[in-house]
Amino acid sequence: MRRELNNGNRSGRPYQQGPSEGYRPASQGAPTISLPPPPSEPTAVHPSPPSESNDAHPAKASRGGNTYDLLTCVGEGTYGKVYKAKKNDTGLIVALKRIRMEGEKDGFPVTAMREIKLLQNLRHENVIRLHEMMVSKGSVYMVFEYMEHDLTGLLSLQGINFTPANLKSLNYQMLSGLAYLHDKSILHRDMKGSNILLNARGELKLGDFGLARVYSKFKRDDYTNRVITLWYRSPELLLGETVYGPTVDTFSAGCIMLELFTTKPVFQGNDEIHQLEVIYSILGTPSEEDWPDVKDLPWYELVKPKESLPSKFREIFSKWLSPAGLDLAQGLLAFDPARRLLADQAMQTPYFTSEAPPMEKPLQ
Structure with a gap:
């Protein structure tokens, strides 16, 4: 199903975002993705909680x-x-x-x-x-x-291993929260692991609404372009778009889905141009057939790909995801926002509706 949506943008240096409210407590043993050497995450700073000796809080x-x-x-x-x-x-x-x-x-x-x-x-x-x-x-x-954990923390803990049923539940809960926000005409605009919180009952909740805003479903409006942490930012934002809608969130959700399976962010760029190069190295370079409006984006001529690359997505991630899971992730990460899955559409895909195993909340 095609839906015409708004897209997103930003300019300048990556937006600096603080840590989430949860703890930083993920599993090991999964195969390793071959990516360029990652820098320190440029847009998510996680300082250690201050000690009582130099930051005594009120009782x-x-x-x-x-x-x-x-x-x-x-x-x-x-x-x-x-x-x-x-x-x-x-x-x-x-x-x-x-x-x-x-x-x-x-x-x-x-x-x-x-x-x-x-x-x-x-x-x-x-x-x-x-x-x-x-x-x-x-x-x-x-x-x-109060939520005991955040996703980034859990995925960094040794000894935490999510089952396929756990992963399905976490992805469904994430998309369910997003579908609710988008139904209420709200863009989250900062979807990333540290803003996805979990409690001891395995319930997932979207947190940190400091960059969220109401958007119009019926007209195309320009919004601020300084949104979404670099590693989770959609290609249209990286190419200068300023008119956007809920698919900027669902691209981030696709990044988080892959992170759940692999236990680390998969698109780790140094800056906006390098971020696009990392995305192209995995998803391939978009053609006009894949994304008819790509050449109309403000920064396309400045940062257009130097060469045409094929997609390596299924080759890389078939180690972790089933065919139905791969289809879902590709739908969330589609280059063209008009073809990218919305959250409510993603919840109705075969990965959730017909593929075993059934969902099971983690940490119970």
């Missing part, structure tokens, strides 16, 4: 009758610190995301305001839940349900 946060004991600092991102906390009256474990206010000339950070406004209206089992907002002793906190 409590309270608002009215709600009091939380702050148990430990579990992460620090671009927009503030994240604490594991316990609500005193119920014992509920939550994540408190403290919003960094220092250096804000306009008062409250615009990115945090956008994230709060979006999350207040979202209710889905595969999207992180914002319980409430708190102001305590001059600090502003977002109170989230």
Whole structure:
């Protein structure tokens, strides 16, 4: 099925994004992909949680009758610190995301305001839940349900081995969350492993909505081009497109699907031009037949391929994925956004509907 969609863009250096709220706890033993030597990830910085000796956090946060004991600092991102906390009256474990206010000339950070406004209206089992907002002793906190892990962390842990049924469940949950967002006319715009959170029950939830925004389904609008971590960015964004829709998220989902199977990001570029070269080395170079509008993209003439390369996708990934899994991943990673699978379409493919084994949540 063809759907005309909007596409995406950015310019300049890769967008710098902080760590997720989860832990960084994946499996080993899978075959190795032959790729150019990867650099340190340019757009995802994961500093270690600060020690108590040089960053003592307050013991409590309270608002009215709600009091939380702050148990430990579990992460620090671009927009503030994240604490594991316990609500005193119920014992509920939550994540408190403290919003960094220092250096804000306009008062409250615009990115945090956008994230709060979006999350207040979202209710889905595969999207992180914002319980409430708190102001305590001059600090502003977002109170989230607590998630023990993020995908990047799990995939870096030795001894964690997902079964084929686990992998199918994780992919389905990811696409289910995306389908819900897109149905609500919301683009996530920062899909990557560290923003995909899991709890001890194997439930997956999409997190970190700092770059998310509402989009129009009925007209073509220009949006900011500084979105999506480089290794998960779609080709049309890399080629300068500024008018885009939900397929920028589903390309990222295809990257994450491959990462789940191989335990590492598969498209690891140094910069935008090298990122395209890495994608072409695996997916091949797009022809006008594959992508009729590719030559119309703003930066095509500047970064067009020097040579025509065949796709090596099925040759490389048949070590990990079944034929139905390969079909799904290729659909999510299609060059032409008009031919790329949407999340709801991907959930109806044979990989989920007819291929064994049945889905089974991990970590249970």
